[in-house]
Amino acid sequence: MTTYLMTFRGTYMTQELAPTLRDQSAAHSAGWWRDAVIYQVYVRSFADSDGDGIGDLRGIRRRLPYLAELGVDAVWLTPFYASPQADGGYDVADYRAVDPLFGDLSDADDLVREAHRLGLRIIVDIVPNHTSDQHAWFRAALAGGEERALYHFRPGRGTDGELPPNDWESVFGGPAWTRTEAGDWYLHLFASEQPDLDWNHPKVREEFDSILRFWLDLGVDGFRIDVAHGMVKAEGLPDIGLSEQAKLIGAQVLPFFDQDGVHEIHRSWRTLLDSYEGERIGVAEAWAPSSERLALYVRPDELHQAFNFQFLTCDWDATAMRRVIDGSLAATASVGAPTTWVLSNHDVVRHTTRYGGGEQGLRRARAAALLTLALPGSAYVYQGEELGLPEVQDLPDTVRQDPAFFRGDGQDGMRDGCRVPMPWSGTEAPYGFGPGGSWLPQPESWGRLSVAAQSGDPRSTLELYRSALALRKELPGLGDGEMEWLATPEGVLSFGRPGLVCTLNTLATEAELPVPGRPVLSSAALEFSGAAVRIPGETCVWWAV
Template sequence: MTTELATETPAWWTRAVVYQIYPRSFADSNGDGIGDLGGIRAKLDHLAELGVDVIWLSPIYRSPQADNGYDISDYEDIDPLFGTLAEFDQLLAEVHERGMKLVMDLVVNHTSDEHPWFVESRSSRDNPKRDWYIWRDPVDAHEPNGWTSAFSGPAWSLDTTTGQYYLHLFAAKQPDLNWQNPEVRGAVFAMMNRWLDRGVDGFRMDVINFIAKTESELVGESVHPSMGAQIHDYLQEMHREVFAGRDTELITVGEMPGVTVEDAALFTGAERNELDMVFQFEHVGLDHSDAGKFDNLPFDLVALKTSLARWQTGLASSGWNSLYFGNHDQPRSVSRFGDDRRYRYESATLLATILHLHRGTPYIYQGDEIGMTNANFESIEQYKDIESLNHFAEVVGAGAEPATVLEQMAFRSRDNARTPVQWTPGPHAGFTTAEPWIHVNSNASTINVQTDRAAGDRSIFDFYRRLIGVRHELPVVALGEFALLEPEHPALYAFTRTLGGDRLLVLGNWSNERLRLPEGLADDPGTRLIGNYPEWHEAVLEPWEARVYRRSERAGAEPVA
């Protein structure tokens, strides 16, 4: 499988690392308390020194900011909160000068209700743009079906002007586009082409599988939408109209809640001309109960290993994995999966090692390279996220104890990932000279870029830099075959990567206790390539220790990190 792939010319993104920036929380250059393009430009050397290949920007388009920019009112202009088109062009040029690429967020399942398209669509039933969105008559004076919004409440809102409901799978201010209308698809493709002509290097596509609704479900008894079969037609048309002829230099990733391994193999199969990779949600849903994401379940390493290994195996011969533990919609990974107090350095670097040594393209979320933690908010007034605020109002209104709900949100809320990046131990963590739009984490005086980069052999940033160097240097990291070891072990995460005569053995102790390795596992493992403890015992892993060994039959092969 993978050995054959190595005989071809692999896509550049197989050895690349992507860094996600949430612009409003990255760095503020003009003193208004909100991150902006100037702030990103000022920190480009930080990213270049880290060694990342691609920067992905969460939305910076014009927006009323009901969902922090994922409600777009103009796809082809920059929101004044972040800067101007001229400043974007300057940022893009400076990214390219440093040998990195820049990816935009593409949010085309829905627009803002203030987008001119929707303003026209809701003006009358016979407006030419009426069919650009999804409108339905009431059923027995109620919503057309039982779909619920991802942000609480029904997924339908009644427009009193025209007497029909419009669909919004997210907030009421985010009406869903009607992708069955070829005019909608044409307008979206034209917009995408103009961004590519401007020089951007690809798109991360927000909930892109949601663009294909099943028509029979739109009026009926269904509770949750499913992905319509036409999704493949839409993505193949997108490739023909937008990416064909220049796709070898670009990167495309589709965020796809609910997608299966079998679905992903189709979406990312090279011969199908759809996407390079998808974001799947299986592994980050394992600690959600059936009651929803805010009902937290205990972490289960065996379940995580089983899930990730299934995706590694399922996309081994056709398709490609995107690798992530955290992003703007998830809690901080070191707080969720590690020990962010006693073993923050060790667990942050273990998580990085395990993730980056899988087969796929790794994604780093801003701040993970210094081990930023959950926000530890204690009052509802500290939260800004629409999902969190709506959830609190809904469940407390239904009788839940506010303190219990706040405890759940302190672990799970999306705002955990949205506190400002902690650059220095100074005021507002060096993020801004003003009052920031959301509270800075209270641990910023000890957890920040300046302090971490001066921490010598306990610098998380430096560990990430060396880890990225291994991916760039060794083809086995990008293309090697994956094999999970000790799948039922409750604390050991172990696997191999093999390409021809090159073999990596990856070991991680996912616990606060010392772990004796199973007999034979580390017998003559090869040369230690990278690890997060300066000294080690071959048969024992210290708490949260990560260790990678290399055995190569290639002449002259030497450690690279």
Template sequence: MEKKWWQKAVVYQVYPRSFQDTDGDGIGDLAGVIQRLPYIKKLGVDVIWLNPIYKSPDCDNGYDISDYRAIQPRFGTMAIFDELLTKAHELGLKIVMDLVVNHTSDQHQWFQESKKSRDNPYRDFYIWRPGDSQKKPNNWGSYFGGSTWDFDEATKEYYLHLFAKGQPDLNWENPQMREQIWKMMRFWLDKGIDGFRMDVINLISKPEGLPDAPNPEQALYGNVEPVVADGPKVNQYLREMNQQVLSHYDVLTVGEMPSVTPEDAAQYTNLDGSELSMAFEFDHVTLAMNPDPRLGKWNDAPVSLVALKKTLSKWQLALAGKGWNSLYWNNHDRARAVSRFGNDTPKYRERSAKMLALTLHLLQGTPYIYQGEELGMTNAHFTSLDQYQDIESIEAYHQLVDRAQIVDGPTMLRYLATEGRDNARTPMQWDQSSHSGFTEGQPWLPVNPNYQEINAAQEVQDPDSVFAFYQKLIQFRHEKEIIVYGDYQAVDLDDSQAFVYRRTYQGQTLIVLSNFTAQTLTRDYQLPADKELLISNYADDQGPTLRPYEAKAYLY
């Protein structure tokens, strides 16, 4: 394959609202990202992915954009963004922006025009359908609860919103709308940014005729994904985007793609470079779905290791030589990795955080680290609804507990504490000072109380910290081509306690062994005597013995 810079890169995701506040309003800002660039550089990553920083009324924390070419005032100004871009580049760090073009805010000028009349030039920038105030165009249920359709009294039609009603979906069938998107993308790329992470990009092509979803019992809380994911023209639109915009720049592009299959992802990320660099798949982070289909992702069941291994292995093999994987455990929409896949008790948190890091970073693909993951930050373990800010969590609680009465309040709070998005959004834990050094004001979301034990100031100084372990893994990816390009082979997929796999490249073999349990295991794979212990999360090596949450990699 042709070697690309982003195959060897490691990406660090910054959720600006929760990263670093510099003006005391309790909300992180771009000046805070500038302040912490040396920390990100010290970690050793290559790329920063910024969650949306555009002007927005914030009905969904910036994923409802009202002006694609303006900075959200609470984050700063365009001059501060330009300074961030310059300083990042001076440190050898690239900047990737979030691209949110499945929908806009209902405050965007396009939608404000679109609402004025049925013959407005911007009407077809969005998806409008006839109906009356009683009969909706179809049975689609929104990701955030309730119908995907909202009735507009002025023009007596419904507009489509797969997410919140303040996030109307764009009409990608309209070439004039697409041209406006291309112009906006060129605006940022001409500034010098280094790529885009594309929000729910495989939802942009809606099925012809907008047919009913096959599972009406889930309409209450999100049945729309099977109907709209990977629609008939997604590849066409992405190829056009590539031809018109992306191919003229040397950039990293990653598409967030709910429900994407490996076969579709191989097309989206094909090695001829005609669409995207890589995709975010959801298979491994949605394994523990609730058996009650009306509850979707809301549950607190543990993740099956066998299912996790089979899923990750499926993606490793399916894209080998065809496309490119993205590797991640968590992000701003997912619970903290060590709480969901590891063990976040004080006894095992550090060990299991390192184990998860090693397991993921030695796979083939581009790894993504979500802010605080490199410290082993945990879920917030909130216990009451008033501690949450996330629209998805709050709406789900009201929909499933108050309105539909499918689940009781204490159970739903357990589910939110396991899967709620605010678990990832609590402020970054910098030090032991007030509010963990995130702000001198009142933080927009409570700081996790464990910041006294888990914080950057302590870990940066500790050669045995989770942070130091991530530094080593990143360095190995930069130095050892077997990690970037090696073939993948799973070992004993039905082992429910250990995850073991091999990578092979140019006569070398790397074997990775990870114990996902608190028990001591024995796993003897008859490794050669001249093997080199590349990295381990224990200070000594006991060969075939795998202690609780032990992870290690040998090279031979």
């Protein structure tokens, strides 16, 4: 019986398989987004250039070679616009200015140019559902200006207007309305510092067309659209009649989310994006109650991609995974769009922890990475997942900044744990993040998880990702295209792509299967005996066929 740990960069892989893969390599001719691997950078936590403990654009630019070597195709940046930072920059005061925390406009320009030089595309966040309460429009609105029509101001209910206009709740908890000194109320589906815009007003639409053009002219390759499902509210702002409304998001259509009117906005944006050369794209952050409704956002005349939150929230269970994969592929195929696969982002607990934490969570996370990168479509990687970073669950209350933490009955308020700054090198914090400290404390155990510590170790999670991303470019059957499920025992998933088979054992125990081809990558060591292979529990394997 022979045991192998498969790594693309190891001698076994490169000696026996690399020439074959190079012979088969073929590039997709159009629609780069259809099979792109897009790396999410949470700007304040990626790399700090000036020692203030907060990541910035210059820090990101200096680390772009790392991302190019990792093998991703594009980089998505969270908001870096001028902002009071009430919600990590998702409260924008000026959409055309860079916040001094992160640099200036020339730094943004330099970052885009350097990324393009390295063959990377840049996608930036746009926040169209709401502005900051410090935005010039909202300040004028509070002063009684005509800008009031650009937001949702309403009289209150009750004898003296002391009650909110309806029963809507903030995603962060508490009422979705705040009363002004004048006695009326304004709508904010998130923090009170984030008043919702009224997209029925033509000036709002004209302004955002201008904002998109500003950044497209600077050279960005697309936009991730925050709350893409939220810009249009039901006529009359009707009551819901239920409490704990945050739990209903993604489970049913609500009068403030996933209204059909949002699609007209996205169609107009698609026309704008198509007017630029270079295949600029729009990506919807849209919570929809079904894969079918999510697919509406990526019809041929709307956006290019939508995040697949059904997959992100799926349990570690073979039956559930297959059901979500089938539903996702069927829905996007019905409109001719690619499916996206995402395991973590800046709003959810890191999947290493969601999958059980510790050694088990890491085993599952490594396996899940190979699964997602083998599925048809595009994949997203959240910074640090390629290092196997866990959620930081013991942050002191005094350092937390998530606005949901300070409210009740909304999101869990624990998003800071997935936003702790990246460890790059060294044995002590801030692990090469920057010349000073870090805005959130990093665990003492992160020294062994740093980029430097994992680089060159064929058994590390970083090298597993580098290998998988290199193979994804080499093997023509990966990325966009077809797949076919193969017969397997219960608890095991296996599917074929042209020239490749991907096998995932979700069980805690090993599974013995016929060898389907030549192993090219595995998330754990394999044992071979004749024509059979023993796949350890919670392991994924790629086979060349």
